[in-house]
Amino acid sequence: ATMMVCPANLRRATARAITNGTVVVSRGSHARTCVARLCSSTAPEKPQDLPPVVVHNLPDWLATHAATLRPPVANKLLYGDSTNLKVMVVGGPNARRDYHIQTGEEFFVQLAGVLVLKVIVGGNRCRDVTVRAGESFLLPARVPHSPQRSAGSVGLVFERSHVATEMDGMVWFDEGMSLNDGDAASLEDDVVFEEYFHCVDLGTQLKPVIERYQAWSRSERRDRVRVADPPVDADADARLDRVSRFDATLDALHTSTLLHRGDEVVCDARVGPDALRSSGAPFDLFAWQRRGASVCRAHGVERTFGPGDVVVLPKGTAYEWHLDDDACLVSVANVFT
16 A cells, blocks of 8 residues: 655665554655555544544635734735644745745745745855745745745745744844845854744734844944853755755656655655555645545545545554545645654
């Protein structure tokens, strides 16, 4: 039986054992596949300690919550209250100058408008990564980034929850600096304000940090606010992947394929007819019906999915998923969860 995603670290490993199965990864130049030999194909009733399965229709959800996707953060949690995989919907416009540093990877899928992800590479150079509607981008961990979103834009952002020892950082450069693509910007010399915190919900925690920076910037005496030994350092050696034509790839897809893979994030697409089974998902799994129809049985309940339907299956969920002939199902997982 095949699974929707590969739980191996695809950058460093060719095979790794996981609960309930053995993962085998093929890394040929024309194919990257992940096959799991599972212990069971039966989907039992919902265990008592698993969170519920909640299905949304993404277009309907966006229409209902459009008014909440407003500056300065315009961030609303779609999934993540009860799972370690967090799926956020973020709107525009915004005009932020802060750069965010976090330990985990982030995966961006732009639904409408334009996202310009301003990043610092090599510890001292600005770079702009432009992600347009229908495109996707996987950001490596510990790369300082500042998302700039156009008016009316909407995007999905995937990240994992943070363990108790992990801290996020917010840094601001001197306001006289342009920070345009290709400009020099030293994390060592040019940062004027920084703050670190354990992140539980960035949508609510980011605003007070921004307000403290704004209060500092309005003050008469503005000595730099620096941390001598930051709890999270930027990765000066991180290499950026290319922006991917997410929608165009899926529209032309006739065979199942791996779309993105990082040290943590794995995104793939399954094309029907197909049958997916797991006796217990090894990590939280986001599934998105892109076209056609499918039927999923999980927690003892059978659900029919149509275009735009999304769900997160919590870690440990046993499921059976049957894709119709014309179906395309996208999955996103963070194997760290």
